[in-house]
Amino acid sequence: MAAPSVAVDNLNPKVVLNCEYAVRGEIVIHAQRLQQQLQTQPGSLPFDEILYCNIGNPQSLGQKPVTFFREVIALCDHPCLLEKEETKSLFSADAISRATTILASIPGRATGAYSHSQGIKGLRDAIAAGIASRDGYPANADDIFLTDGASPGVHMMMQLLIRNEKDGILCPIPQYPLYSASIALHGGALVPYYLNESTGWGLEISDLKKQLEDSRLKGIDVRALVVINPGNPTGQVLAEENQRDIVKFCKNEGLVLLADEVYQENIYVDNKKFNSFKKIARSMGYNEDDLPLVSFQSVSKGYYGECGKRGGYMEITGFSAPVREQIYKVASVNLCSNITGQILASLVMNPPKAGDASYASYKAEKDGILQSLARRAKALENAFNSLEGITCNKTEGAMYLFPQLSLPQKAIDAAKAANKAPDAFYALRLLEATGIVVVPGSGFGQVPGTWHIRCTILPQEEKIPAIISRFKAFHEGFMAAYRD
Ligand SMILES: Cc1ncc(COP(=O)(O)O)c(C=O)c1O
Numbered sequence: 001m002a003a004p005s006v007a008v009d010n011l012n013p014k015v016v017l018n019c020e021y022a023v024r025g026e027i028v029i030h031a032q033r034l035q036q037q038l039q040t041q042p043g044s045l046p047f048d049e050i051l052y053c054n055i056g057n058p059q060s061l062g063q064k065p066v067t068f069f070r071e072v073i074a075l076c077d078h079p080c081l082l083e084k085e086e087t088k089s090l091f092s093a094d095a096i097s098r099a100t101t102i103l104a105s106i107p108g109r110a111t112g113a114y115s116h117s118q119g120i121k122g123l124r125d126a127i128a129a130g131i132a133s134r135d136g137y138p139a140n141a142d143d144i145f146l147t148d149g150a151s152p153g154v155h156m157m158m159q160l161l162i163r164n165e166k167d168g169i170l171c172p173i174p175q176y177p178l179y180s181a182s183i184a185l186h187g188g189a190l191v192p193y194y195l196n197e198s199t200g201w202g203l204e205i206s207d208l209k210k211q212l213e214d215s216r217l218k219g220i221d222v223r224a225l226v227v228i229n230p231g232n233p234t235g236q237v238l239a240e241e242n243q244r245d246i247v248k249f250c251k252n253e254g255l256v257l258l259a260d261e262v263y264q265e266n267i268y269v270d271n272k273k274f275n276s277f278k279k280i281a282r283s284m285g286y287n288e289d290d291l292p293l294v295s296f297q298s299v300s301k302g303y304y305g306e307c308g309k310r311g312g313y314m315e316i317t318g319f320s321a322p323v324r325e326q327i328y329k330v331a332s333v334n335l336c337s338n339i340t341g342q343i344l345a346s347l348v349m350n351p352p353k354a355g356d357a358s359y360a361s362y363k364a365e366k367d368g369i370l371q372s373l374a375r376r377a378k379a380l381e382n383a384f385n386s387l388e389g390i391t392c393n394k395t396e397g398a399m400y401l402f403p404q405l406s407l408p409q410k411a412i413d414a415a416k417a418a419n420k421a422p423d424a425f426y427a428l429r430l431l432e433a434t435g436i437v438v439v440p441g442s443g444f445g446q447v448p449g450t451w452h453i454r455c456t457i458l459p460q461e462e463k464i465p466a467i468i469s470r471f472k473a474f475h476e477g478f479m480a481a482y483r484d
Helices: 026-040 067-077 079-083 093-105 121-135 150-161 178-185 205-217 240-253 277-283 321-333 339-348 359-385 409-417 422-434 461-482
Strands: 144-147 167-173 189-194 221-228 256-260 293-298 312-317 451-456
Touching: 026 422, 067 079, 067 093, 067 339, 067 359, 079 093, 093 121, 093 339, 121 144, 121 277, 121 312, 121 339, 144 150, 144 339, 150 167, 150 178, 150 221, 150 256, 150 293, 150 312, 150 321, 167 178, 167 205, 178 189, 189 205, 205 221, 205 240, 221 240, 240 256, 240 277, 256 277, 277 293, 312 339, 359 461, 409 422, 409 461, 422 451, 422 461
Parallel strands: 167 189, 167 221, 221 256, 256 293
Antiparallel strands: 144 312, 293 312
């Protein structure tokens, strides 16, 4: 009997043709090749290290984990430490008491056992309490689904909402490619709405309405609206007024609001603050019956940056009991999310409070990281804006800058000849000249005919001046080489 043949052309076309994920795409693969070359042939390239500014992965670039969180995890994972006298001098008192409480809430104190499909009840109680204290409105542990990062929660909602290619999801452009990829994988239609770069990546309700109406005319059943706040790759923080309009729009149009709130702790400007969409909806007097709403949160971002621990949750409100049963069923197919991630999610939503033994050191670590991120964002923004042909909006939040490149026609022609989008061509040249890895704007979507790159603000602060000078030298050389 012939061996079963597997070839790209008989794989699922939703994967092969429709799904792209630029933050780990061609440029990054090339960077990894160059990194190997640096190891095997040191000195063979014009730089001696690759600087990964392509992905929001803080600890990969040297950010230190928050001590309190790691102490609690260590104690939970190795509970016999709690019986040893030395532990009292090695771990803070509140980490010991927190780990003791958490272990008491885990059946059999077994962090190696599967949990309830939504996650350990005691941890969901703690998360609900954290949400209630953040928002000033009640939250319910039964509404929390703990997930391995925000990504599986997003996939789960897309899987539930998308029946076929006529089901549409309104998505910001530019957007984090998890959304385009996940809509493509589940076979739905991405209905784009454009963020307005000239107003600091503002979200305009008139554009939302237009896109919704146009797609309904094409027979698309628009099911949900995705909002990323603070924004990735755009770094804007929505104003409260704007959020109220979005909530009203979803209620009036019968859309599920999918609120990606993973950057809720990453805000760098004094005149903006994070408001969850649930808080906004409740403050408008809307309750569960008015609006189906999902909030995604993650342990990967914020000041904690625990990407590899894979923790997060979604809070679902405004869904009927039979629908919730189906969400539960989908969650059950994966059995449960990992327990370390679950514990971390409970910790980031309930960090030490004033008066706790760790509070002062925790606060110093948190403030140190966030203040440094704010300085790095400002330094990079100023540097981009000082260069010919580059304009860059302020990073109010999240972890990225998304500068626009006005490239000379000659560079655009050279890109075409190389069979590349102009921003991909620029990013590739930047990598080859400097070792700096950024992602071309085409990976996130952009107004046709405009070109961008996304650059994270995550390299350690002491490296920023060198990055800026390498970037400047490259850019000036590039513009000189292709000047029209
Ligand atoms: C806006 C946004 N949502 C979700 C995610 C997914 O993160 P994770 O699955 O690690 O929680 C990311 C990661 O960069 C992101 O930027």
